[in-house]
Amino acid sequence: MSPDQLRPDAPGTVDPATYRLAMGRFASGVAVVTSRLRGHDVALTVDSLTSVSLEPVLLLVSLHPEARVLEGLEDGSDFAVSVLTSVQRGTAEWLGETGRPLHDQLGRVPHHQGPATGMAVVDDALASFECRTVDLREAGDHVLALGEVVAMDARPTDRPALVHYRGRLGELR
Numbered sequence: 001m002s003p004d005q006l007r008p009d010a011p012g013t014v015d016p017a018t019y020r021l022a023m024g025r026f027a028s029g030v031a032v033v034t035s036r037l038r039g040h041d042v043a044l045t046v047d048s049l050t051s052v053s054l055e056p057v058l059l060l061v062s063l064h065p066e067a068r069v070l071e072g073l074e075d076g077s078d079f080a081v082s083v084l085t086s087v088q089r090g091t092a093e094w095l096g097e098t099g100r101p102l103h104d105q106l107g108r109v110p111h112h113q114g115p116a117t118g119m120a121v122v123d124d125a126l127a128s129f130e131c132r133t134v135d136l137r138e139a140g141d142h143v144l145a146l147g148e149v150v151a152m153d154a155r156p157t158d159r160p161a162l163v164h165y166r167g168r169l170g171e172l173r
Contacts, residue, residue: 027165027172030092033061033145034106034120035072035079041106041120042068045096047164049081057149059129062142068102073133073145080114081129081147082122084162086171091122092162093169116151126161127154 028047035042048062061081063070073079084092091109094100110123114130121128131147138144160171 024166027163030084030162030164030169031061032082032084032091032095032109032122032125033063033069033079034082034111035069035077036119037068037072037075037077037102040103041111042072042102043095043105043109043120044069045092049083052146058134059131059147059149061145061147062139063145065138065141065143068105070136070143070145073136076133078117078119078133078150079131079145079147080117080119080121081131082111082125083127084122085124085126085157086160086162088122088125089162089169114151121153125153126157126159128152 029049030045030047031049033044033046044063044067046061046063050060052058052060059081069079094108095105106120111120112123113119114121114128117130117132119130121130129147129149130151132150133145134148135146136143137146160173163170163172
């Protein structure tokens with residue numbers, strides 16, 4: 001079934017594959033989440049980033065339960081989120097691959113340590129947020145990570161954003 005051929009499910013039932021295709025119609029930004037696991041920076045590409053609150057300033061990311069980033073959070077690590085530009089597509093693809101080695105995941109990604117938490121932040125991101133982990137909650141087949149933003153950087157820019165839409169990466173000006 002192509003994404004343009006979605007049909008309504010019977011009341012009370014939702015087919016997960018159809019749901020995934022339908023949610024693919026929701027364009028979202030692409031970000032990298034980093035934490036530290038056993039002394040190593042670990043990272044993951046996400047498109048599930050949500051602003052939760054302004055008082056206190058909170059954000060939420062949804063993580064697969066086998067993600068190394070989540071292992072770091074479960075061990076007490078802070079985390080950082082870097083919102084990517086369209087020219088950082090290669091970074092998104094690399095950090096979105098499964099089976100990357102634990103060591104040196106960010107070796108090919110220009111980055112620096114955030115001043116507030118020491119977490120890795122992708123250089124030249126559209127925005128970055130350093131977060132203290134507040135809560136981890138199981139939600140279906142994912143874990144929601146709630147973080148209090150303790151530092152951020154969002155300088156003026158006209159660079160296009162990297163977006164995820166219908167299973168593909170693109171840009172939004």
